[in-house]
Amino acid sequence: MTKNYADLLAALHINGAHPGSFKQTKRMLNTLELNKQSNVLDAGCGTGQTIAYIAQKYACTVYGIDQHEEMIQKARRRAAEIPSPVRVFKGNIEELPFEENSFDLVLSESVTAFTQVRKALKEYRRVLKPNGTLVMNEMTKIGHLDPDEQAEFKAFYGFSELLEEKEWKNFLASAGFEQVDSARVPAYKDAPGEVYHIEKLDKAYNDMLMHHQLLTEKYASKVGACLYVCHD
Template sequence: MNDQKYLDFLAKLGISSAHPGGFPLTKALLDSIKPNAAEHVLDVGCGTGETSVYLAKHFKCNVVAVDKHPAMIEHAKKRAAWEQAPITLLQADVEHLPLSSEMFDKVIAESVTVFTNIEQTLQEYYRVLKPKGCLLDIEMTSDYKLRPEEIAEIKRVYGVHNVLTTEEWVEQLQQTGFKEVKVYNGLDFLQSMTELPSVPAIELSQGFDAEAFEIWLEHIKTMEKYQALNYRIYMARS
């Protein structure tokens, strides 16, 4: 499986809020960091644009949304047009953001960083954030240190660059320069969710095929095999 195959699968399905916890968790998290109309917010790996549109319409903030996958950008353009949401969409690599330094008050990443060179991407988040800016990042996290052969299998299935524990994620963030690093799980925000997590919405793209179902089955088998695979929410200040 090539590095992009799992991400290509998500793009073919046009899945909204594929990250753990889904859009109900996203809304609870955004309510906790309270973006405002004067702020500039970057949504990296924006996917179909669900979070970006919500930010623009609900919080009235200035939103730039970035995704590397052209199919996701097309989904996001259609959503933004339908919702009449004033967001700026860019097809770009989060490891090399075509954006000025100290441009954003907040950076939102939902199951994105783990699919990249983590060290490089965190440096880019830090670079584009204003001093004392806020990073909100939901990422795959292992409950304990996995063996090298286990990490290799998970990397093969998802195309991720590494599988980190909570402690390793915090260390990476702190080494980048982030401060006040806080770690949460979805249960910490369960009471503030206005709705329970649900099955992500799907908007099929042309070219969806049987191979995509095979990838989905492999994903299910991997999650069943590796019970240590979980997710954490990381909040930090630049």
């Protein structure tokens, strides 16, 4: 079975691999009005770091969904230790298994770029309550990439598209979000204490990690991330 970037993150036991690290997540959450009555969805929850934090800090109802089996199992183990309601689902965010108007907040941290973007955005809009909020921290093209460079980047990470900030905003508007604010996210830094278990990696994963680090350095001035805060 072919291994992909998500498999690598699972093999490295990484809690979060999005731009700005978990510090960015905390800063973002501090700008939102969450309380015990809030229903929150983390679309692409990974190992559950963010859903655990939200449930513990705000005591609200939190749902997480991801399609990677190993990450889901880790997220469920985290959730079992939290008194606030936390539910973890295995599924595809392009076809969310939730009713319309279910959530006050939908959160996506470096996930939507790995999907069929238009489908995912429409699903986020569908499951949000009226006046709900979508927050995305997503890979964004910030400089010019020639066709070969773009193909290399998309092939490694499995992107169907690599979007500029303007393109993200256009896609969000097409999905029904009338107000979209955006801001650049600081360059990616590993979270303090994050340990890569490189010595335990097989050759395929080790080669993949080296390639990831190479691309990160090669395209540092051309590919970054933006935080998108969206309302209907």
